Structure formats: structure tokens, C-alpha cells
Amino acid sequence: GESVGLHLPTLSVQEGDNSIINCAYSNSASDYFIWYKQESGKGPQFIIDIRSNMDKRQGQRVTVLLNKTVKHLSLQIAATQPGDSAVYFCAENGGGTSYGKLTFGQGTILTVHP
């Protein structure tokens, strides 16, 4: 079945560095992708999304890149801050009969050291 996975379960960076979190997906029919941030004791928080007809989208300090050829998604965080420490999940919407349903990746723990 469809699955979304992450290459790196943990990532440690120094404050001020740029962070890159990667995600691989297997469903070529997926047409919409979302990155979520989950802080301890909270629900997932929407960060940024991208549709399959785009390969890049920028937000405030965050950029999502989509490579459909290799089914790869990445989240780049510029000038990482201690408040960015959290678990980051990618999620895909499979489209078609899976419309509206999200499949989540494993998650990456980002730790930012002051």
C-alpha cells in the first residue's frame, strides 16, 4: 500500500543554522503534501503545503521542495531557532478515492541547540 517515510529520524542543529528535513513518498498519485510541526504535548500544527503541480513553495523561514521524479519532499528551515525544536511530519493526500485522507510519514525529531 501507499506509505510515506523519512530518511532521518533525528536531526540536531545549532541555532542559526539551516535545517533540512527529508521525506520519501511512494504513491505517485498523491497530489497534495503538507508539513506539520508537533511540539511536545500538542497536536500537529500546519506549517506549509504544496501541490503536485509545483516544485517549490516558500513561507516565512520555511521552504518546501517537491521532486516528483524521485518522489521526494523536503522542508528547509532557515536560521533555525530553539523554538523550532519539535517533531516534523510530512503528509500526503492520495487523491482519487483517497481524497481528503492524509497519510503521515514517520516523523523527524529536530533539536536546536542554543
Add this chain to the structure above:
Amino acid sequence: SAVISQKPSRDICQRGTSLTIQCQVDSQVTMMFWYRQQPGQSLTLIATANQGSEATYESGFVIDKFPISRPNLTFSTLTVSNMSPEDSSIYLCSVGVAGGRETQYFGPGTRLLVL
């Protein structure tokens, strides 16, 4: 985005009992979803809560174990029935934003521990 609340925020329950979790949204939404997040793991979709009809369950989840109600466009409940320690998880509701987008916004979650 919608403001979503869940009750209770956490609970400790005895095996064999049932717990009903409530999800309230501050605006009318068409699509509501229930997820389970086991300790240290990712989110798994349990079911889609449809207003005016029965919930649609994902593979591995059944109505007898996780009955869901969706009486209106701002409220849903998930019951975890006949609980066992394996049901210890975070249970999250989410809503799909109206207007055709597939973005989902999540509630704060209900942290359940079954002894």
C-alpha cells in the same frame, strides 16, 4: 484556520471500560477525521466522520471498537470501547478546511492511558 478543542485532554482508564472523546470546532466544517498516535509514533487515520451518515473506517479499525458520532457540522465524538493497555495513545481529531482545500487542522489531542 479553525479553532478545535478536545475533551478530555487526558485520562487514565481501567481496562474493559470505555471512554468517549469530544471534538468541537468553532465553525462549520464538512470533513472531520479521527487519528491515533501511539507513543513515539506517527499518526494513523482511524476514520472519517461524515455528518448525517455513518463514519468511514480505515483498514484495521472497526465500528464496534471505535464508534463515532457526527451529529452536526461542528461536533464529533469518538468512543474507545472495551479498552486494553494497547489502546494507550494520543487520539486526535482534525478538520478539513471548507472551500475545497485538503488541508487539515488538528485539535490538541486526548492523551489516554489504559491500566
